[in-house]
Amino acid sequence: MSIAEATNDRLAEWANPSWWKLFVLVPWMLGVVLSAHGCLKYRAVADRQQRTEGIVTAHQAENHNRYGYTFFVDSHRYTGWDSPRKVEPEIGQSISIYYDPRDPAENSMSDYSQKSLDSFGPVPLLLFGIGGVTLLVYWRRRLSAEAASGQRA
Secondary structure (H helix, E strand, C coil), rough: CHHHHHHHHHHCCCCCCCCHHHHHHHHHHHHHHHHHHHHHHHHHHHHHHHEEEEEEEEEECCCCEEEEEEECCCCCEEEEEEEECCCCCCCCEEEEEEEECCCEEECCCHHHHHHHHHHHHHHHHHHHHHHHHHHHHHHHHHHHHHHHHHHCC
């Protein structure tokens, strides 16, 4: 089979695409659900987050450039790992740590309202893609149906 024949076969498949073609959108829909869940989770923490000072104790450049830090809440020592958003700290430097007062083990070098926005970031693009592919399938099926009804007349 030549490349031209293979291309024509693929285009013919899209002359009247099956609704099953929308199954390819499942990973995108899963991405919307997981991103929205992360956004809502971080939003809930952002509403009650507290800030304290911590000390940078380690740096793992090879592991997503993350930094280890230690901080204290109510005389309990907590540790965490995170990648800085803007300025990279030095080991031994004092930094701001944001944490969930219900569970200080949930902590970050970044404000949770920013983390919430970051989680929501891909949602509009994913929804636009899902809608676009759905409209493409609908439009192609409609053209195919109109062509079939025009041939019968």
